[in-house]
Amino acid sequence: MSRYYASCSSFVPSPWRLDLSTTVCSIDGSAGGDRVDAFQGPDGRFHLIVLDACGHGAQAEHIADMALYTIRTLLWQGLTPAVVFGLLNQLCLDFCNDGSETSFGSGAIASIDPDATAGTFASAGHVDVLRFRADGQRFDHCPTGPLFGVTPHTQYRDERFAYRASEIFVFFTDGLTDIRVGNGFLGTSGVISIVKDALASASGISSSQLITRVRRLAGGAFNDDAAAMIVSLSGSLNTPQ
Numbered sequence: 001m002s003r004y005y006a007s008c009s010s011f012v013p014s015p016w017r018l019d020l021s022t023t024v025c026s027i028d029g030s031a032g033g034d035r036v037d038a039f040q041g042p043d044g045r046f047h048l049i050v051l052d053a054c055g056h057g058a059q060a061e062h063i064a065d066m067a068l069y070t071i072r073t074l075l076w077q078g079l080t081p082a083v084v085f086g087l088l089n090q091l092c093l094d095f096c097n098d099g100s101e102t103s104f105g106s107g108a109i110a111s112i113d114p115d116a117t118a119g120t121f122a123s124a125g126h127v128d129v130l131r132f133r134a135d136g137q138r139f140d141h142c143p144t145g146p147l148f149g150v151t152p153h154t155q156y157r158d159e160r161f162a163y164r165a166s167e168i169f170v171f172f173t174d175g176l177t178d179i180r181v182g183n184g185f186l187g188t189s190g191v192i193s194i195v196k197d198a199l200a201s202a203s204g205i206s207s208s209q210l211i212t213r214v215r216r217l218a219g220g221a222f223n224d225d226a227a228a229m230i231v232s233l234s235g236s237l238n239t240p241q
Contacts, residue, residue, distance in 0.1 A: 016116055016165075016234070018038065018046055018231065018232075018233050019231070019232050019233075019234065020038050020229060020230065020231040020232075021207040021208065021229070021230050022036045022037075022207050022229045023206075023207040023208045023210075023211045023227065023228050023229075024036065024225075024226075025211060025215075025222055025226045025227070026225050027056065027221075027222055027223070027224060032056070032060060032061060032064070032225035033052060033053035033054065033055060033056065033059075033060025033061060033063060033064045033105065033225050034050075034051065034052050034053070034064065034173045034225040034227035035049070035050070035051040035053075035064045035065075035067075035068045036049065036050050036051075036207075036227050036228070036229035037049040037068060037072070037229075038229065038231060039072065041076050042076065042078075043078050043114070044113075045075075045114060046111070046112040046116075046233060047072075047110075047112075048109065048110040048111075048112070048169055048171065048229070048231055049068065049071055049072075049109050049171075050107060050126065050129070050171040050173065050229060051064055051068055051106070051107040051173075052064075052105050052126065052174060052175075052225075052227075053103075053104075053105035054102060054103075054104050054105050055102070056224075056225065059102075060225070063092075063103050063104075063105060063149075066095075066103075067088060067107065067148070070087075070088050071088060071107070071109065074087060074088075075111065080120055080122070081109035081110070081111055081120055081121060081156075081158060082120075082122040082144065082145070082155075082156035082157055082158040083156075083158075084109060084122070085107070085109070085122055085124045085145060085148055085154075086154065086155065086156050088107075088124075088148050088149075089124070089148040089149060089150075089151075089152075089154050089156075090152065090153070092104060092148055092149030093149060102149075103149045104148060104149030104150050105124075105147065105148060105149065106123075106124055106125040106126040106127070106143075106147050106148070107123070107148065108121070108122070108123040108124070108126040108141070108143075108171065109122055109123075110129065110141070110169060112163055112233060116163060116165055116233055117162070117163060117164075118160060118161065118162055118163050119160070119161055120158050120159070120160055120161075121141045121144070121158070121159045121160075122144045122145065122156050122157065122158050122159065123141065123142065123143040123144050123145070124143070124145055124146065124147055124148040124156065125143050125145065125146045125148075126143060126173075127172065127173065127174050127177055127188060128141060128142050128188050129141040129169065129170070129171050130169070130188075130191070130192060130195065131167055131168065131169050131170070132167065132168045132170070132195065132196075132199060133164060134166060134167075136196075138192070138196075139161070140188075141161070144156055144157040144158070144159055163233075165233060166232055166233070166234050167233070168199070168230060168231070168232045169230070169231040170191070170195055170210075170228070170229075170230055171228065171230075171231070172210070172226070172227065172228040173225070173226055173227045173228075174224070175222050175223075175224040175225050175226025175227065176214045176226050177191060178223070178224060179214060179217060179222065179223065180218070181217055181218075186214065186217060186218075191210070191214070194210060194213050194214065195210065198210075205230065207228040207229055207230045210230065211226065211228055214226070
């Protein structure tokens with residue numbers, strides 16, 4: 001039986017407001033191996049994170065928790081997303097070097113600069129992260145390195161991007177893209193269509209609405225853990241809040 005967790009929060013690290021919604025679905029009643037997270041570090045950067053640990057149940061839950069808190073700690077120290085994935089990759093390999101456990105997965109991090117005009121992105125073999133502007137323009141952030149926990153001494157690449165306030169980030173895991181629709185799979189293109197249709201309406205879309213629409217296409221249930229996070233940063237350094 002699927003279990004759903006959903007939350008919406010907004011906080012004001014002046015002069016910016018980070019609005020986000022997160023939803024995580026586990027297929028076996030555990031916390032599962034998919035994670036989404038967002039926080040502001042001491043240097044003022046906003047960090048947006050998605051993770052998908054291999055497997056299901058307690059093992060995936062353990063890997064996901066370890067990876068998430070490792071990432072949070074390293075980002076808190078001021079490291080870039082690519083450096084963080086490089087260190088996480090080696091930690092996972094060292095952690096399971098006795099062959100007793102497999103610790104690998106995918107993930108993506110977007111770190112937005114304190115002035116919210118640019119950011120840095122890196123992805124460890126994760127499905128694309130989507131970014132939408134108010135005028136409908138879309139940017140696809142693709143992997144900048146392989147899965148973490150597979151190959152020793154892997155190098156990941158940081159990708160710099162220009163950012164505009166009120167752009168919408170859409171993070172999700174392959175539990176959404178891998179559902180069967182007709183004779184194929186929903187894929188990233190299917191998620192894009194759902195989000196674009198929703199953004200074209202006045203109501204917009206939340207993570208729970210995205211999960212619900214995909215679950216409906218899947219016939220009411222997922223075959224894998226799934227997670228989604230939709231984030232926007234609004235405000236202006238020159239506009240009183």
